[in-house]
Amino acid sequence: MRGGVELTDCPAQVSADFGGDTVADTADTRTPAQIEADIERRRAVLAETLDEIGVRVHPKTIMGDAKARVVSNVDHTLGRAYVRVNGVVSEVKGQFVDAEGSPRLERVVPVAVLLVGVVGLLAVGSRRRGGSARRRR
Structure with missing residues (x-):
């Protein structure tokens, strides 16, 4: 039907056309109490539908849904980052520890010496800068 509403879940067929002044009624056998x-x-x-719509469009509901999506995305991203970091740590650990869990001295010693050298250079550099700053005063 064009421009109208057809009610099909009633015991009798009732159709209405809201485009004009006429309403067509086809043998409605319901009592006034049934109609009421x-x-x-x-x-x-x-009323229930309007209440549901009201809850869905309420700013607190919209904000809650947005927060939930953000938290879900952050959790997902953090989970992926954790897995990636865990993989990198396992890879690095595999370079310095053998299958039995013992350290690979041929790899640990050169890295340790390198780290001690870098820390020593930083310490010497900071002393030089610290000493020259004291002399300027």
């Missing part, structure tokens, strides 16, 4: 009960039932359904 139908109207009340439809009002209750409509």
